[in-house]
Amino acid sequence: MDYDTLKLEVQKVVRAKGLGSALSRDQLIDWAYGTCVIENKEVTREMAEKAVDARLRQVSKG
Secondary structure, eight states, X not given: OOHHHHHHHHXXXXXXXXXXXXXXXXXXXXXXXXXXXXXXXXXXXHXXXXXXXXXXXXXXXX
């Protein structure tokens, strides 16, 4: 799974749960990293952090 695919997966979770959900930023990062590293061992936690942060910025802009 590459960065763009990872970002899309994060978008799905954020959209489903909403920004004000019970999931914290760290929980979203953990979910994104854990889900993606299963498919691609080259995915790093830093990639997951960037994907989550990019999506949360998009959501906060409206």
